[in-house]
Amino acid sequence: MLLAALTIVITACDGADAVAGVITEVDASSVVEWESIVVETQDGERLTFLPGDAVDLRFWSASHLREHMLSGHPVEVTYESREGALVATEIDDAS
Secondary structure, three states: OHHHHOOOOOOOEOOEEEEEEEEEEEEEOOOOOEEEEEEEOOOOOEEEEEEOOOOOOOOOOHHHHHHHHHHOOOEEEEEEEEOOEEEEEEEEEOO
16 A cells, blocks of 8 residues: 555666665664665565665664664665666655
8 A cells, every 4th residue: 555655756867866665675784784675666676775885874774774664664765776786875765
């Protein structure tokens, strides 16, 4: 139901793309640092993101991302494709 209410957002902005969806997986090495997250879009596409240097781990820590995963509250991830991987450059609450 919440997933159905989401709209996929893909935009081009300074070479970066953005997508909105719900977090379905968080691979973390601690309560702060995370290795990857999986975001599922409204159309069921599952995208895996690696953390970029610009992501503020003081706010977007592994524990905070897990809160979003458990609550189903959507996020918007701005990312770049680097060497075949999707690298998150910014994460925000999706509206």
